[in-house]
Amino acid sequence: MAGTAGVAVAATQFPFAKAKSAPARFTGYPFTLGIASGDPTSDSVVLWTRLAPSPLEGNGGMPDKAIPVQWEVAKDENFTQVVASGEELATYGDAHSVHAEPQGLQAGFEYFYRFKANGEISPVGRTKTAPSGPTSALAFAFASCQQYEHGYYTAYKHMSQEDLDLVIHVGDYIYEYDSNSYTASGGNVRANSNHEIVNLQDYRERHAQYKTDPDLQAAHQNFAWLVTFDDHEVDNNWAGNIPEEGMPLDFFARRRRAAFKAYWEHMPLRKALRPTGNAIQIYRRAQYGDLASFHVMDTRQFRSDQACGDGAKAGCDDRNNPARTITGAAQEQWLYDGLQASPAKWQILAQQVFMAQLDYTAGATETFNMDAWDGYRVSRDKLLDFIDTRKIANPIVITGDVHANWAADLLRDFRDSSSKILGSEFIGTSISTTGDGSDTGSAATLTENPWIKFNQSQRGYVRVSLDQNHCKADYRVVPYVKRPGAPISTRKSFVVEAGNPGLKDA
Structure with missing residues (x-):
């Protein structure tokens, strides 16, 4: 995709086709939350917006009625070549969010889109469908962990100017805390509503x-997004039906239901992914021709409770319990089936928490994070065994969560540092969480974990x-x-060569 120049065109210069229904009136510009696209296929993409002239009011400043919203997709940003158009009803019950799904688009093609509601026209967005068949190249970025109070989203400004086909968000899109529960080093720089969020209006x-x-x-x-959540979209370190801090389970079930509903309302997700009760089907797959299969995972909703009370623990035998899982049986089988059947050169596992082994303590004592795959060792061993024995080619794991950059090789057996390398993991830092950060790492940690580079x-x-x-990160x-x-x-x-697993300096 090209850079951003020219995208923010004055859309009001170009009239929409006549609306199918008369507009319902409200006051104010409705597109204060922007526009987005996501979940691209070879012939479709989701177009998202939410009508909210007063975005920080509980109802966004909208009336309790359905509002017709028109949308258009064009081959050019002046909308002289409109290829798809339609109308959606933005309803009060879904926070007046819109999830339009144009069909019949060309594979691997760049499009422009916009919305109209109440006589107002949105900014112009740009998106791209997934390619089909032989595919020579692809560029994407992934991000995570963007606590609003901790810093500015300058990284996104730069990302928006990259030449990308796709953006992937692997979790912690919002944080649930009040202003004082988790502060950046040296203090916060922006304010939130200053209460922990628990109900639908809060989220x-x-x-x-x-x-x-x-x-x-x-x-x-500027780009189509694939999104999945981690913990803070609901509650820190939640696991399945279990909250972090021991709140009543029925209360947490209602909280999770509210969190998932608000998440769907604010993300470019398909209508079919709309939550049912306090569950949402977020793990899914995106195919980019014969080049890449993106396996978008959910390591929260179906996991067992963290072993040994969560946190970083030494000598926790329960992490080896074969009854414990980080994915749940159904998602695990879905992943295995998809890896086995994929025609693509690269298998990209987009997921939330550190997969490679990471021992925090030098010497004979081993200390592991019970919230990461280290706390679910049997799940990891099963996945790595499947990749090895079924000869799954070129797996790449992309991960967030830990607010730092890491790069690691995935070994067949982490108990043997000379074990066979099966793939690599790229762990991305935060967009803003914990504040500025520093250009430092831990040499001792790298020495203790030689597969981490x-x-x-x-x-x-x-x-x-x-x-x-090649895969270059x-x-x-x-x-x-x-x-x-x-x-x-x-x-x-770093570069990974197809058919030759292992990280190499670029």
């Missing part, structure tokens, strides 16, 4: 607050370029986020 307000950020809006406006803790994202022979970092205007640079790059 809607928090999502809306994040969506008002112009840099985040720019990244959504890189560790650094500035903010940013990871840009990944694929072709039929560029760790893109900004030196600060506690004030706006930071420059971007590539701190480190």
Whole structure:
């Protein structure tokens, strides 16, 4: 995709086709939360917006009635070549969110789109369908962990100017805390509503607050996104039906239901993914021709409770319990089936928490994070065994959660550092969470875990370029986020060769 120049065209210059129904009136500009696209296929993409003239009010400043919203897709940003159009009803019960799904688009093609409601026209967005058949190259970025109070989203401003086909978000799109429960080093730089969010109105307000950020809006406006959640979209370190802090289970079930509803309302997700009760079908697959299969995972909703009371623990035998799972049986089988059947050169597992083994303590004592795959060792061993015995080619895991950049090889058996390398994992830092960060890592940790090749803790994202022979990851970092205007640079790059697993310096 090209850069951002020209995308924010004055859409009001170009009239829509006549609306199918008369508009219902409300006051104010409705597209304050921007526009987005997502879940691309070879002939379709989801177009998203939410009508919210007063975005931080519980109802977004909208009346309790359905509002018709027109949408258009064109081959050019002036909309002289409209190829699809339609109308959706934005309803009060879904926070006046819109999830339009144009069909019959060309594979691997760049399109422009816009919305109209109440006589107002949205900014112009740009998106791209997935390719089909032989595919020579693909570029995507992935990001995670964007606590609003901790810093500015400067990394998204730079991301929006990259040449990308896709953006993947692997979790912690919002944070549920009040202003004082989890603060950045040196203090927060932006304010939230200053209460922990627990009900539907709370979650809607928090999502809306994040969506008002112009840099985040720019990244959504310029690229199709694939999204999945981690814990903070609901509650820190929740596991299945179990909350972190021992709240009553019936209360947590209602909280989870509210969180999933607000998440769907604010993301470019298909109508079929609309939550049912307190469950949402978020694991799914995106196919990019014969080059890449994206297996978008959910390591929260079906996991067993963390072993040994959660946290970093030494000597926790329960992490080896074969009854415990991080994916649940159905998702595990879905993943295995998809890996086995995929025609693509690269298998991209987009997921939430550190998969490679990470021992935090030097010497004979081993300390592992019970919230990561280290706390679910049997699940990891089964996956790695499947990749090895079924000869799954070129697996790449992309991960967030830990607010630092890491790069690791995935070994057949982490108890033997000379074990067979099966694939690699790129772990991306946060967009803003914990504040500025620093250009430091832990040499002792790398020595203790020799399959880990890189560790650094500035903010940013990871840009990944694929072709039929190579996968290249560029760790893109900004030196600060506690004030706006930071420059971007590539701190480190790695290459993985198809058919020759293992990280190599680029």
